Amino acid sequence: MGKIVDVKFLVKEYDYEKPFHIANNISTSSTNVEVQIVLDNGLVGYGEAAPSYRVNGERVETFPSLEPFVKEQLIGMDVRNYKRIFDIMDGLRCASSLKAAVQFAALDAISVESGLPVHQLLGGAKDEIETDKTVSIDTIENMVKDAKEIYDSGFRVIKIKVGENLKKDIETLEAIAEVTKEAKYIVDANTGYTPKEAIAFAKALYSKGIDIDVFEQPVPAESIEGLKLVRFNSPFPVAADESARTRYDVLRLIREEAVDFVNIKLMKSGISDALAIVEMANTAKIQLMIGCMGESSVGINQSVQFALGTGAFVFHDLDSHLMLKEEQFRGKFKQDGPKMIVR
Template sequence: MLPTLITDLNFEPLDLALTEPFAIATGAPTMANNVLIRLKLADGTVGLGESAPLTAVSGETQASTLEALHSVRQSLLGKDARGWRPLGALLGEALPKAPSARCGLELALLDALGRHYRMPLFAFFGGAGTGLDIDMTVTAGDEAHAASSARAIVARGIRTIKVKVGALSAEEDVRRMVIIRREAPGARLFADANGGYTVAQSRTFLAGLESEGVPLALFEQPVPREDWEGMAELTRSSRVPICADESARTAKDVLRLAREGGAHGVNLKLMKSGVVESLAMWNLARASGMELMMGGMVESTLAMSSAAHFAAGLGGFDYADLDTHLFIREHSFRGGLRMQDGRVDIGHVQAGHGVDLG
């Protein structure tokens, strides 16, 4: 028997309490109701994966993710893990509406392969680098929350702040941005509306920031996913780079954004698209001259470390939004990414993503 054949595959709920609701324009979960995946190879190697469904973004739930995983379990047993790309394509066909389930399986598969071959995933993905400068998020909330969150982020040594907007009016969000600018005068500022604005509201927001003298380095997904014309209109007229997130779920989406001038950059998230699809998206974005952000859903150290390996190993990323593990109150993992003063590092990892159960 080949040592890399998949011999066992198990799933279980991974419920993680958050330090605060992860509030965005479309929802505010207080728990990360994720799924832990264990994949075993014939030689006894075990790879770990995580699925992090975010209902507000993809419509997935923990229950639907577990159901999706169980539906493909039997078809994966006996397969050779070395064929991870065709297996990823197979999962794409079988689970087109369950990207976080696909991603969790792909991460477990790649972790097992990395451990089998004693290769860290950043090297597996290309070895371009081992570290990334990250931002941290100010979730949606009132002005007092914005001020206290900004102070806490600065205290961590993080120098880029991403602010969730779109849950309130554009005028209220401008006031929050002014306060954050006051509390963190040296920080680079991003805004992420998660599709919560219209084109008119987006313009009001940008004009308000300009009037208040608040510099914005990036404006992410200002309008809903399907408003392709609105994204293109803002991309043409805005002096602030526009980044697509919800509008960039597949390689076809990235191709459409590039052809229509729908964004200056795209946010890749493994949970949103899966690993194999994200690789195709990375290639298209790079070939089109678009900027790249690496992001995530509400993920633990396990999935965040995997995303860091992906982005650092491939290289070419202009922004890294890999902070959701900092919102998790406690978990049972050890190892994985290390962080100091706003920079994550995975250069110490010897095999796979480097995360183990504590």
């Protein structure tokens, strides 16, 4: 019972509905790896890696060559001893999205075998969460149009990508705020500003009466002092994303009092580090949001289950599957507009 007899890696490419443009990066598709853990009774646990070279330094073309190593480690194990699988995958530090996929596939396998859904295996804190949707970088006119469409289709939290052009970014925010009055805004510079640009951006919006709920990763990943400078000179909560990949990154951010928020992404941290970050942030009273890379519904399901189980997040930025072309929805939850539900 629970014995792992096979582990499979399946490379799958998903196209974006339209090019996804963030500061200094444009994607037209996401090449992901689906992980299947097969048990002796034939039941299968599913996970998905949506790699990021920009954030994690990992190259997806290396993943198939890791299949024999992971197989050799996992075959014969009792999947219910998942902490041992977590520990093995913690070693694969240069394939963190693959670590996430294998770790989640283990939990999913336990879940199908025991009848306890993953969100309850992780605590069952919530039955429902609500995601934002993202406006990627484009002309001001197109960004305003996208924001209005998102708002009109029922989303109440809008994520807006900035960080390439300070003056245009301020104008964009002003124009979006004009047509989406009741929305909450997560503004993400994806490391694009200097600390002083970030402070100028925040102060300009504040002086125009625009409220930002989270100001995400304004400065380069390595600039912890920069994050702290923005935090202590901005009226808006500052979040670390690219600066917060591992549990060790977050302990340092806590020690240095550098941020108000951390954006957890399973693709950066895996389940193991994400669980540690939740506990550390809850203790240090740092707020949390959860984000994604280019996951399909298989990968987004991982973050939905994690968010429902731990109940740890103020904001959920789990919209990649809404932007990718996919033949079939495969999440183990119901999507109803912005809502993700397991009741």
